[in-house]
Amino acid sequence: MAHVIVTGGSSGIGLAVARIFVARGDRVSLLARTPALLQSARDGLLAVHPNAQVCVESVDVSRETAVVDAVDRCEARFGACDILVASAGIVQPGLFEAISAEAFNRQIETNLTGSVNAARAVYAAMKTRRSGRIMLVSSGAGLIGIYGYSAYSASKFALHGFAEALRSEAQPHGVKISVCFPPDTETPQFARELDERPLEAAVVMGRVAPWSADVVASRIVRAIDRGIFEVFFGPTLYGLGRFGSLIKPLLNWWLDRAIGRITRR
């Protein structure tokens, strides 16, 4: 039975991932900021699996030492971390000139730095033990830069670069790094985001219908089991992930025309 740490495990994709590991009998630690959300996530898991081993830690992943302390407490309880799923993330759409520097940086600090902090808290020990898996949750917006998502796309593209470099370092030591690029997924965050999403963004994002968090989570867990590096969801995002740089000149020409029709209205 593994010890699985899930950042952002109190909601959405992270919680759906936690549910799968709990059902398998693994020990699961949930990290997120809001204590009440963490508690209700834990209660929900225990309601279905009364004997489940679930620990929760309230922490802001962007705070490096706080993350190390939280991970230490989880490991003291459940043993060394075998699997990390870094799902904590935020999104705040808005035109580049309209969003504050603070809002921009907050997305980088949470989505990029927060995931790096979580990885740092478990990686060295995994390397020493010559086993472990780290799944980073990027986004379809980490495969294509999306109108109104400059900060979010930057944070999610960066995770891909981090994953690629870390993979090459980790690979000789038996540690498997993965990164996934989910499409729109029905979660509390998605519901909030839709009100703020610019019409122009829907030109791109509307190409892929929203997925359920449970289906995204089961694909994530399957990829962790198989040690797959890059995880795409559905044919469109697979095509974008594998052939993106080849097709983007044409894709962007087409998207620019569609966005132009909206902007001129």
Ligand SMILES: NC(=O)C1=CN([C@@H]2O[C@H](COP(=O)(O)OP(=O)(O)OC[C@H]3O[C@@H](n4cnc5c(N)ncnc54)[C@H](OP(=O)(O)O)[C@@H]3O)[C@@H](O)[C@H]2O)C=CC1
């Ligand atoms: N839903 C979607 O359409 C898609 C989502 N993604 C990515 O999937 C991940 C999960 O998103 P989703 O499940 O939709 O979002 P939710 O808002 O449902 O869940 C986000 C989780 O992250 C936690 N979190 C947010 N900020 C921090 C922080 N600074 N420190 C610690 N925990 C934090 C939240 O708890 P709390 O706020 O209490 O801290 C919550 O547990 C994100 O990285 C997102 O970018 C990728 C593609 C599509």
Ligand SMILES: CCCCCCCCCCCCCCCC(=O)[C@@H](N)CO
């Ligand atoms: C064969 C190639 C055709 C290409 C068509 C382009 C399709 C791109 C779809 C991008 C979807 C991005 C969803 C991001 C969701 C997300 O992260 C937010 N919901 C944040 O919460």
